[in-house]
Amino acid sequence: MNKQQGNFFSDTLVMTKRSIVTILRNPLIFIPNLAISMFFLFVYEAGLSGIANLPAFEGANYLAFILPVSIVSAAIGGAGGAGQALVKDLDNGFFSRLLLTPSSRLAIVLGPIIAGMLQLVIQAGLIICVGFFLGLEVAGGALGVVVVLLLTLGWGLAFAGYSVGVALRAKNAQSAQAGTFIFFPLIFLSTTFVPYELIDAAWLKVAASINPVTYLFEAMRTVLIDGFTDTWPIVLGFLVIAGLCGITITFSAVSAKKAVSTD
Amino acid sequence: MNGTIHVENIEKTFKGDVKAVRGVSFNVADGEFFAFLGPNGAGKSTTVQLLTTLLKPTSGKLEVAGYDVNKDPEKVRLSIGVALQETGIDPDLKGRELLEFQARLFGFSKKEAKKRAEELLELVGLTEDADRLSGKYSGGMRRRLDLAMTLVHQPKILFLDEPTTGLDPANRKAIWREIKRLNKEEGTTIFLTTQYLEEADQLADRISIINKGQIVATGTPAELKRTLGFDAIVLQFDEEDEAISAYEAVASDEYQTERVKNDVTILAENGTSILADVIRKLDERNLHPAQLNVKPPSLDDVFIQVTNEQKEGGLNE
Numbered sequence: 001m002n003k004q005q006g007n008f009f010s011d012t013l014v015m016t017k018r019s020i021v022t023i024l025r026n027p028l029i030f031i032p033n034l035a036i037s038m039f040f041l042f043v044y045e046a047g048l049s050g051i052a053n054l055p056a057f058e059g060a061n062y063l064a065f066i067l068p069v070s071i072v073s074a075a076i077g078g079a080g081g082a083g084q085a086l087v088k089d090l091d092n093g094f095f096s097r098l099l100l101t102p103s104s105r106l107a108i109v110l111g112p113i114i115a116g117m118l119q120l121v122i123q124a125g126l127i128i129c130v131g132f133f134l135g136l137e138v139a140g141g142a143l144g145v146v147v148v149l150l151l152t153l154g155w156g157l158a159f160a161g162y163s164v165g166v167a168l169r170a171k172n173a174q175s176a177q178a179g180t181f182i183f184f185p186l187i188f189l190s191t192t193f194v195p196y197e198l199i200d201a202a203w204l205k206v207a208a209s210i211n212p213v214t215y216l217f218e219a220m221r222t223v224l225i226d227g228f229t230d231t232w233p234i235v236l237g238f239l240v241i242a243g244l245c246g247i248t249i250t251f252s253a254v255s256a257k258k259a260v261s262t263d
Numbered sequence: 264m265n266g267t268i269h270v271e272n273i274e275k276t277f278k279g280d281v282k283a284v285r286g287v288s289f290n291v292a293d294g295e296f297f298a299f300l301g302p303n304g305a306g307k308s309t310t311v312q313l314l315t316t317l318l319k320p321t322s323g324k325l326e327v328a329g330y331d332v333n334k335d336p337e338k339v340r341l342s343i344g345v346a347l348q349e350t351g352i353d354p355d356l357k358g359r360e361l362l363e364f365q366a367r368l369f370g371f372s373k374k375e376a377k378k379r380a381e382e383l384l385e386l387v388g389l390t391e392d393a394d395r396l397s398g399k400y401s402g403g404m405r406r407r408l409d410l411a412m413t414l415v416h417q418p419k420i421l422f423l424d425e426p427t428t429g430l431d432p433a434n435r436k437a438i439w440r441e442i443k444r445l446n447k448e449e450g451t452t453i454f455l456t457t458q459y460l461e462e463a464d465q466l467a468d469r470i471s472i473i474n475k476g477q478i479v480a481t482g483t484p485a486e487l488k489r490t491l492g493f494d495a496i497v498l499q500f501d502e503e504d505e506a507i508s509a510y511e512a513v514a515s516d517e518y519q520t521e522r523v524k525n526d527v528t529i530l531a532e533n534g535t536s537i538l539a540d541v542i543r544k545l546d547e548r549n550l551h552p553a554q555l556n557v558k559p560p561s562l563d564d565v566f567i568q569v570t571n572e573q574k575e576g577g578l579n580e
Contacts, residue, residue, distance in 0.1 A: 007370075014367045022355040025396075089353065097351030097412065099317060101368040102340045 011103040015111025019085060023115055029084075030119060033077030037123055038130050041070040045134055048193060057195070060225045063136045067127065068220035069192055071152055072213060074123040075159040076183050082116030083163030083176045090171055105256040106249075109164050113249065116163070117156030124152040139227035147223045147234065154241035155216055159183075161248030168255035190214045215240040265329050266293040266419040266452035268314065273323030275309050283309040284320075285476035291454060296446045298467035299456040306476040307456035308348055311424045314454070315345045328419055341369075344418030348425045350409040354398025358389050358408050361397060362415065369416040383411040387441070403434035410438065414445075420452040421445065427462060439466060464488075494534025496541060498527040499554040509552070512544045527552075534558075 023030055044066040052062035089095040089112075098108050128136070128145060138144045166179030189207040191199065191214050199205050208214045219237020222230060268291035275284040284306045291297040299307050312318040314327055316336040325332040328342035352361060359380050366376035384390045387407040392400065397408060406426065413421065423442065427435040443466060445451040457463050463470045464484045471481040480487060498513075500506040503525050510522040518531035531537050534557045545552065 011368060014364060018353070018356065018360075018364055021360070022353065025355045092354060093347060093349040093351040094353045095351075096317060096347055096349075097365075098368075100315060100340055100343075100345050100351075101365070102337050102370075103368050 008104055008107055011107035012110045012114070015098075015103070015107055016114045019082075019111045019115035020118070022085060023081070023119065029081060030078075033074070033081065033119075034123055034126060036077060037070055037074035037127055040073060041067065041127055041130055041134070044069065044193075051194060054194075054198065061135075061137055063131060063134055064138065064224040065195075065221060066193075067131050067136065067224060068148075068217045069187070070127050071120075071124045071148070071220070072155060072216060073183075073187055074127065075120050075155060076180055078120035078123045079116040079156045079160035080163045080180045080183070081119065082112040082160035083167035083180065084173065085112045085115075086164050086167040087171070087173045087176050090167070099256070106253045109161075109168075109249070109252040109256050113157060113160040113164055113252065116160030117153060120156035120159075121149055121153050124149060136224075138224050140223040141227070144223040144227060148220050151216060151219055151237055151241060154238065154245055158241060158244040158248050161245060161252045165248060165252035165255045168252060168258070186211060186213045191217050212240045212244050266450070267291060267326075267329065268297075268420065268452070268454060269324075269326040270314070271324040273310075273313060273320045273325060275306075275313060275318065276321045282476055284313065286323075287473070287476070287478055289471055289478065289481065291452060294446070294450045294452055296453045296466060296468045297455070298463040298470045299454070299473050300458075300460065300463045300470050301456070301473035302458060305473045307473060308424055309476075310473070311345070311347070311422050311454070311456060315343060315422055316340055341416070342418060343420045343422060344413035344416070345422045346409050346413045346424065346426055348428065350405050351412070352397050352405055352409060354396065356397060357394050358397050358400070359384065359393040361408065362411060365412045365415045371415075379415060383414060386414075387411045388437075403430055403437075406430060406434060406438060410441065417449075418451070420454065423453065423455045425456055425458065428458065442466065494531055495556075495558045496529040496531065496534050496538060497554075497556045497558065498529075498541075498545075498552040500525045500527070500550075501553050505550055505552075508548060509545060509550045512548050512550065513541050 045063050048066065049062040051057070052060060052065065057065070086095070086109075089098070099105075128148070138148075140147060162182075163176070163180060167176040170176045170179060185207075189204060190211045191208055196205070196208060196214075199208060215233075215237050218233045222233040222237075228234075268289075270287060270289050272286050272288050273284055274282070274286055276282050287306070287310060289297075299310065301307050309318065313320050313325060314332065316332055316339055319333065327339045330338045330342070332339050356364065362380035362383055363373075363376045366379045367373070371379060380393075381390075384393045387410060389404060389408060389411070392404065397405065400408065410426070421442070426442070427438050430438065439462075442453060442455070446453050453466075455463070455466065467484065469481065469483055470487055471478045472487070473479070498506075498509060500509060506522055506525045506527055510520060510527050513527065513529060514520045518529055518537065521528045521530075529537075529541065538557060542555075
């Protein structure tokens with residue numbers, strides 16, 4: 001008899017591959033996501049670039065400043081799609097079949113999470129390309145681009161983990177969608193459009209300082225605008241995102257165990 | 264590892280104090296074909312989910328393939344194949360891809376998975392449609408693919424939750440043939456749930472009738488028919504007075520008679536043979552039923568019978 005407990009890595013690989021195939025077979029879901037994040041980059045750059053003339057910007061390129069916002073907000077479609085994929089699996093009974101295999105619950109949730117993360121990284125790559133087309137200059141050079149993509153990867157894992165966890169708790173598309181609304185306070189209660197020093201309201205300063213996305217923005221902006229002269233914001237960004245990944249992926253794996261039971 | 268199931272006094276209470284399973288116990292031997300027969304909402308699916316690691320019982324002991332379901336869910340999953348009431352198919356994958364995917368998760372190498380998928384496609388007659396998206400399959404094809412996915416790792420025990428509900432007769436027969444073969448030729452233990460008396464009768468070595476979360480009767484099909492196999496003669500009258508008189512006229516020690524308002528029901532082992540007698544008795548008193556029906560034992564009658572006896576407290580487990 002051939003049966004044996006599957007290997008964690010090969011299970012995760014098989015699950016991820018299947019999620020990617022499923023995404024690619026539904027282009028009408030991922031193509032609008034790609035388009036919308038590039039649209040935001042255009043709009044922010046066209047409408048807000050005048051802010052960069054303010055002294056607090058110290059002559060920085062606004063495009064480099066706003067690019068992280070475009071990348072981070074792309075997660076709602078890209079990485080957030082992982083949650084929608086999960087709801088579909090729950091609806092058509094495929095998720096129960098996955099739970100009946102000997103694969104670990106973590107491998108089962110990592111499939112859609114990694115696929116969502118990859119989708120976000122590809123989106124980010126395209127956004128950076130469009131950025132270069134618009135005149136983006138990256139102080140950190142090629143290595144800087146790699147660091148930004150690595151940060152994106154971490155953010156993608158964290159956000160996809162969250163959206164999968166919410167989908168497993170909510171079990172329907174509407175509630176899962178509602179769960180992604182946390183994204184709005186995350187992205188806007190931060191140093192989204194102006195640097196920390198220029199935030200006026202005291203409450204927003206407090207919100208921004210406890211918002212993990214702020215550290216992600218700071219890390220990406222440091223690399224894009226200043227390069228590697230001050231590495232602490234970059235390290236801090238990676239630490240915060242790693243912590244966030246740990247929390248959200250654990251949340252989704254624990255939710256997977258409870259997904260079918262109604263107690 | 265063996266193909267046995269051992270269940271001791273399991274209970275499952277859902278949120279809101281909904282008691283889906285109330286103290287169920289049974290044993291299934293290695294290689295046995297065992298059926299759970301019951302109406303919708305009897306607790307059949309909940310029992311399957313408890314046995315297959317998808318739900319945790321509120322209390323009780325569950326052993327499947329020799330492993331404690333609570334302590335060793337992974338080992339249980341390796342030993343069992345489960346086809347739930349709702350098929351578990353990703354419509355965005357092709358039939359062949361789904362089978363290869365399933366095989367990979369059960370530890371097959373890429374090459375082995377390919378080979379196994381090919382065998383199973385042949386087995387369930389889907390070779391020609393293997394490279395079409397499963398979302399485009401008909402209901403019967405989806406059922407067959409679902410069964411094939413269940414069989415990927417050659418499980419020792421097969422759980423089938425209402426595998427033929429909603430299928431046309433041809434597809435139903437095809438599924439029956441295959442599960443019969445698995446049981447007879449490969450010695451697979453089978454735990455099947457069904458709402459159809461005929462299905463349990465045709466397939467199972469032993470049947471438990473489950474109602475409202477409890478087992479109300481257990482036996483071989485022949486045994487159950489002996490205890491429950493009554494024809495029902497139903498007499499309907501326009502007036503309740505007539506029904507009362509008719510009840511007095513036909514009541515006998517040889518069979519069971521019941522009256523509910525204008526209806527008199529006679530449950531007899533051989534309804535047609537006493538029919539003439541019943542009509543003669545009614546004629547003598549000049550009673551004329553508005554309607555008269557003779558029905559073979561239906562699942563409904565079995566339930567009326569069993570639950571009546573349950574109320575009277577006179578039923579064996």
